[in-house]
Amino acid sequence: MTIEIIQQDFFERCDDGLPKYRRLAETMAHLIESGLLTAGSKLPTHRAMADKLQVTVGTITRAYAEAERRGLVEARVGAGTYVCQSNRPGWVFSYPSQAPDECNFGYNIPPYLDRSAPLAQAMQTLAQQADQLNHLMLYQDPQGLSEHRDVICHWLNRHGILLDPARMHFTSGAQHAIQLVLSVFCRSGDTLLTEQVVYPGFLGLARQMQLNVKAVEMDQQGLIPESLDTACRLYQPRMLYCTPTLQNPTTAVMSRERREAILAVCRRHQVLVIEDDVNGLLPVDAPPPMVNLDSEQVIHFGSLSKCLAPGLRLGYIQVPGKHQDRLNTALHHHCLMISPLLSALACELIHQGDADRLLTAIREDIAQRKLLLDRYLHSYHIQHHAQSFHAWLTLPDNWRLSDFVAAAQAREVIVKSAELFTPPGSTIPQAVRLAISAPHNHDKLEQGLAILAELLAQEPYPDFPL
Ligand SMILES: Cc1ncc(COP(=O)(O)O)c(C=O)c1O
Missing domain, CATH: 3.40.640.10 (Type I PLP-dependent aspartate aminotransferase-like (Major domain))
Incomplete structure (x- = not known):
């Protein structure tokens, strides 16, 4: 079954313009994030995978190595390649948060209200x-x-x-x-x-x-x-x-x-x-x-x-x-x-x-949160709406998507990568979704937004060769 799921996703991506080994690594990343390849699953052998995808064994070796470099899978000597426990946020809800200091912009949920x-x-x-x-x-x-x-x-x-x-x-x-x-x-x-x-x-x-x-x-x-x-x-x-x-x-x-x-x-x-x-x-x-x-x-x-x-x-x-x-x-x-x-x-x-009172309270709370969003991220390319729980932030050119998500996570700020929202085979925009409704209160929200503003202003690759 694993091999069929990988095959379907891989072929759906055939227009992405990537080399085949990168396409397969993208497939694995996507399937892991969407929960279809779970931690501990064994990947098909290089030969079986190569036959199924009609590519060379060398391509599979490169793809598995790329996935390993990205922390998605691990090769166990003599036993095969296995999907790792993911420490990257998917879209499945998990409460309560493991880390008390975390600011989680991941969940598109109504703001916390005493109901x-x-x-x-x-x-x-x-x-x-x-x-x-x-x-x-x-x-x-x-x-x-x-x-x-x-x-x-x-x-x-x-x-x-x-x-x-x-x-x-x-x-x-x-x-x-x-x-x-x-x-x-x-x-x-x-x-x-x-x-x-x-x-x-x-x-x-x-x-x-x-x-x-x-x-x-x-x-x-x-x-x-x-x-x-x-x-x-x-x-x-x-x-x-x-x-x-x-x-x-x-x-x-x-x-x-x-x-x-x-x-x-x-x-x-x-x-x-x-x-x-x-x-x-x-x-x-x-x-x-x-x-x-x-x-x-x-x-x-x-x-x-x-x-x-x-x-x-x-x-x-x-x-x-x-x-x-x-x-x-x-x-x-x-x-x-x-x-x-x-x-x-x-x-x-x-x-x-x-029902009406709660709806009004939700709208009012979001309006206040939106003011904080504007205060911290107004100078970036951000799509939002006065009553929306989430905002869509297109990253400035100095950031790569996966690096930004990881850098935010290292500061205990969780954002959702555009990868999760992109249908297979489509180009992934350099953007993240911020659910401004999700942080438990306005202080937490402000703390998270301040960290994101700080990161966005950074030059993450000072030694990047020209
Ligand atoms: C666009 C969209 N559709 C459906 C759902 C699922 O909503 P429900 O909690 O009612 O199942 C969500 C949840 O975030 C959503 O954003």
């Missing part, structure tokens, strides 16, 4: 309704309880997201929604289009399901319609996956006109749009989601992870009417249903007014 009081109140209200509690403990329709769908849809509608309670399904967060969509609509070997840099959780699932991902050029507003049109012609994709509002990692927000133009291209090529709206509730003035513009062309999902609490694990999805039954069956096969206790809690938080 215990509203949650306790919601639980108490539920606890007083014995009949309701007994009802919540039964198996339900895979779609979720209709009274909960009514409440959540009404709340979303108030925030400008026009979903229909008769069509909406609950999911276990947006990540689960992506998994559902890919399993319902795609088959191994299909091609999906996406943004040039994209949420790693999507890339990981696509890889697991052996789907090909092709990147479409972006500008400040996200996907470029003309490039999408060309890619549709070239690849005949099954679907387009995109995040029109606060794209992860670039923070791009598509204007209404851009959304309409993207939809027009997709209609022309009969390509369904997967609209990941996980950040859709954060901006105060986001353009309408694509599902409002054409609900028969768009698969829309979002979740309460960013605007309320990721620990609730509650998301929602709506697919075009003709695909509704397929989704229902798939959700039933995946998990029978999403726990109605979670949707009941979310409904209580909405009734109490706490």
Whole structure:
């Protein structure tokens, strides 16, 4: 299995212009970071790998040596080559942090807020309704309880997201929604289009399901319609996956006109749009989601992870009417249903007014964090948005990406390399994502930003030969 995974990634990179040994080292780095090659796995022998990739044994020897130099693998005498324990940050969450002094910009999470009081109140209200509690403990329709769908849809509608309670399904967060969509609509070997840099959780699932991902050029507003049109012609994709509002990692927000133009291209090529709206509730003035513009062309999902609490694990999805039954069956096969206790809690938080209060508190906290970001990094090329948890920092020319990530880590500041967000075969931008929402408080954030500003101003290669 290891060898097939390596082979797929290696061949997907064949346009990268790198020598083959470097391409294989990149493949290994990418698979290790995305968790598909785990610490302790044994790599295939040089001969087996060479046959599979149609290269010489010498190329494999150079590639393994390069991976060893980068600390990714170790050669054990007489036993083979093994993947090392990674000390580089991947995108998988690990709490609590090992190092108390660490400033972690890695996780795209809401800023820390004390949510215990509203949650306790919601639980108490539920606890007083014995009949309701007994009802919540039964198996339900895979779609979720209709009274909960009514409440959540009404709340979303108030925030400008026009979903229909008769069509909406609950999911276990947006990540689960992506998994559902890919399993319902795609088959191994299909091609999906996406943004040039994209949420790693999507890339990981696509890889697991052996789907090909092709990147479409972006500008400040996200996907470029003309490039999408060309890619549709070239690849005949099954679907387009995109995040029109606060794209992860670039923070791009598509204007209404851009959304309409993207939809027009997709209609022309009969390509369904997967609209990941996980950040859709954060901006105060986001353009309408694509599902409002054409609900028969768009698969829309979002979740309460960013605007309320990721620990609730509650998301929602709506697919075009003709695909509704397929989704229902798939959700039933995946998990029978999403726990109605979670949707009941979310409904209580909405009734109490706490869902709105928390969303406002999150926006206000981010606005303050953004002031700190501006204070420390204003002179660098940084993409951000007033209500975005993350920022996208393009490194100045004096830094190489991997060196910058390592130098920050040596100062106990964790940032996410563009490598994690880049589909296989695409050029990796010299950029890092900073989740300014993640450091526990503003002091910690400021401390981390000051270190990053210090590093960025340095000349890391004073003896670099000209
Ligand atoms: C673009 C995007 N989609 C989906 C998710 C997953 O969200 P959830 O916690 O709702 O599963 C994330 C999480 O960061 C994300 O950034």
